[in-house]
């Protein structure tokens with residue numbers, strides 16, 4: 260299989276030319292979560308998130324997605340519990356989506372694709388003092404994944420959607436305050452799958468404890484359409500490219516176990 264060799268040959272990617280090989284890449288993300296093969300672990304605790312909306316600083320287009328960044332110089336916005344041994348500080352959240360509602364998520368559940376996926380990125384502030392340090396370590400990062408489905412309008416998301424036209428181009432940044440990311444979590448955060456993986460964008464480092472929520476959130480078709488109005492390209496570039504399909508294809512499990520917090 261792709262995992263037996265030292266290097267994992269990655270499939271073609273709709274968004275960018277992936278590096279041909281990731282040294283020792285045997286815990287890459289995203290993956291397909293095969294529900295019947297996940298192992299129920301009764302020791303998994305509920306997730307405890309404690310987010311302070313006042314730590315929200317800016318929203319910007321990094322040329323892959325748009326990121327809402329938080330002040331992570333203190334432990335004001337954190338996640339702990341679940342599979343985590345330590346406390347992790349929120350540094351940013353972002354999304355992945357498709358050009359149509361038929362696909363766009365990075366993880367899949369029994370091969371089911373969702374139109375988009377939210378990632379809340381945290382780093383281990385019990386063990387490290389900077390994100391840049393933590394991103395290189397096995398237990399350095401914790402990312403909460405939430406699937407989006409198209410349905411009723413998400414009131415909390417609208418404040419974010421209204422800010423997107425101001426950051427249409429790559430590298431544009433606008434100030435963004437008092438956004439509570441807790442409003443983007445599903446009502447049930449006790450049911451999730453967890454496994455050890457990687458960043459899904461370069462540098463693809465294998466330092467992430469993933470917690471993928473079983474329950475999705477709903478956003479409206481129009482809200483998702485605004486995501487698709489963003490551009491991969493900067494204002495100066497002649498050819499403007501729509502920011503869509505900014506997801507990585509599923510990677511081999513390589514013998515990893517996916518645990519579930521629910522039976």
Ligand SMILES: Cc1cc(C)cc(S(N)(=O)=O)c1
Pocket residue numbers: 323324353378380402457458459460
């Ligand atoms: C730190 C970080 C940055 C980016 C752009 C994306 C990720 S991901 N998709 O692995 O959650 C993580």
Ligand SMILES: [Zn+2]
Pocket residue numbers: 353354355378459
């Ligand atoms: Zn992501």
